[in-house]
Amino acid sequence: MAIYAFLLLFAVSIAGYIWNRRAAAEIRSGGARLHSLSGFHGLYSFLLAFVPVFLFLLLWLALQGPVIDWLVMRGLPSVAGINEGMGSGERQLILAEIKSIAGGTVFGTPEDWKLAAAQRYNSLHQTGSILMILAVAALAAGLVLFARSRVAARFRARHGVEHIVSGLMIACATVAIFVTIGIVAALLFETIRFFEAVPITEFLFGTNWEPQIPLREDQVAAEGAFGWIPVILGTIVIMVVALTLAIPVGLMSAIYLNEFAPGWFRAGAKPVLEILAGVPTVVYGFFAILVVAPAIRSFGSSIGLDVSPNTALAAGSVMGIMLIPFISSFADDALSAVPRAMRDGALALGATRAEMMTNVLFPAAIPGIVGGILLAVSRAIGETMIVVMAAGLIATMTINPLDSVTTVTVQIVTLLIGDTSFDNPKTLAAFALGMMLFLVTLVINVFALRIVRKYREAYD
Incomplete structure (x- = not known):
């Protein structure tokens, strides 16, 4: 009705x-x-x-x-x-x-x-x-x-x-503000409950992540370890692999499509490139686990490298493909926003198109490009499905991209699956991880705003 x-x-x-x-x-x-x-x-x-x-x-x-x-x-x-x-x-x-x-x-x-x-x-x-x-x-x-x-x-x-x-x-802005306050308050409340059971020093500086709880009073082996360093380290490893692929490809594609590509090619290539942003992440996860990971294992075996079945390299590579449209679109928009007079002036002074791009356009578009890259960083930190399917669930203290690692978001999902009540350290650990992830992304966003404000250029 x-x-x-x-x-x-x-x-x-x-x-x-x-x-x-x-x-x-x-x-x-x-x-x-x-x-x-x-x-x-x-x-x-x-x-x-x-x-x-x-x-x-x-x-x-x-x-x-x-x-x-x-x-x-x-x-x-x-x-x-x-x-x-x-x-x-x-x-x-x-x-x-x-x-x-x-x-x-x-x-x-x-x-x-x-x-x-x-x-x-x-x-x-x-x-x-x-x-x-x-x-x-x-x-x-x-x-x-x-x-x-x-x-x-x-x-x-x-x-x-x-x-x-x-x-x-005003009402929509107020709702957005109060929703944000509510999210932070919920995370903070549950995080405080977690730190009442687990010392904050153990969480911040511990090197072992095994969020288990004893099922019986006489069970000692499952007391649990809640050091988040292996989890954030796995997140950083996958993020670095993804950005190593996404940043060069995204920037080069944006530069080519903006300045060097013919009009007919740009009209067809840009929409096709942006289709990648609309592909569901579960599809990327299937591609990573069915195509990329076996290919990496086969190549590693052929040259004598020991490659885990689930690797950070596979998850990070596919995540990098997913991030290419974000960086490319932001960079293309930033390059297009530079006044045409600066392009024509550089060419009139005898600069080649490559020199004009590297010495005039690219420096003028740095704020927008950096904003797109930092948005991609936030997206990589918050990605879950690709890592669940291709990287693994075990927190490993390693920076080797060929090993199996996990991320903060994957552990949050793992801890909250099932009927576990919200009154034990194992479940509350998910809120502590969520709070740390919130703080990390907040720092990244603040850093992005400072970069944009510092290097923003005003044109007549």
């Missing part, structure tokens, strides 16, 4: 737009001079009806489920006296079974009170959906009528539209 409510809201808002625009056009055709164009009058009606009712609808949908669940569980004692003394887990299980019965999935022969509760659940949902549609229709129609009553020659419809759009922008 929610889709019908959204469609109804959109239809009423469109009707208000047409109604107000025609009303404003009639006023203008009558000889009066409008303060705002008729389109602004229509847009004012559309935004005034759509935005607040849309937010109301989202709030209704967010609260409808919990309210219905509460009403259903509250009605259980009147049906069967089993609601007293139940824990939260038992209540959740009963509610899940009632929802399953309400959805038509019945196992065995449920009790009569569960069938009655399921009927009550469906009835409340149906009633709530009808009330939602009626409330949306009434609110949207009321706001459209209010907007129509304000149509006049002196009404500042454009200012009203600008105020609504400005409010939307």
Whole structure:
């Protein structure tokens, strides 16, 4: 029913737009001079009806489920006296079974009170959906009528539209800020809980990563080791391999396509190159484990090198292919932003196109190029799927790209898989790793901003 409510809201808002625009056009055709164009009058009606009712609808949908669940569980004692003394887990299980019965999935022969509760659940949902549609229709129609009553020659419809759009922008920025604060607060809270169980010095300076916990009181072998140095070292190794491939290829391709390639070749090659950015990372992972890793092992065996089945070189190479479009696109945009006068001036002074590129264009585009490279660094640090499939899960204290290593993101995924509760060091270690990864990427972004501000050049 929610889709019908959204469609109804959109239809009423469109009707208000047409109604107000025609009303404003009639006023203008009558000889009066409008303060705002008729389109602004229509847009004012559309935004005034759509935005607040849309937010109301989202709030209704967010609260409808919990309210219905509460009403259903509250009605259980009147049906069967089993609601007293139940824990939260038992209540959740009963509610899940009632929802399953309400959805038509019945196992065995449920009790009569569960069938009655399921009927009550469906009835409340149906009633709530009808009330939602009626409330949306009434609110949207009321706001459209209010907007129509304000149509006049002196009404500042454009200012009203600008105020609504400005409010939307402020709301979106506020939501983004609070979401960021919430993410940091959640990471920080769980990280503090982790450091209450594991000393921070062991985490920061430990050289062994074995996040295990004892399953029995007499089990000593699984006390766990939480030194993150092997994990971050594996992340750095794979990142270096990826950037070693991505930076030269990305920059050279950008330079060639921007300055030396014919127009027809650039028109075809640039979209094809950027397709790499849209390939799912799981496809890159399959390519790494099925093609690149066996090829590296075969080549290593032919020259007498001992290569692990899962290597940082395979994962980093495929990740480098994935990062080429990021660096190439940023570098191409930065080179295109350099004024044409600087190119023509260098050529007029007798410089070749290669000299003009290396001595004029490339230095002027350094801020944009560095920004693209540091974005690729952040992308490489946060990549998970390729490393899971091609590099391995074991944290190894090595910088040899032919060995099996792991990364921070892979360990976070590994630690949070399963039904482990969030009250032991093994699970909380994922939040500590997440906090460290957040700090590392924050430092990289701050460094990128300083580079861009320091070397930014302004052109007339």
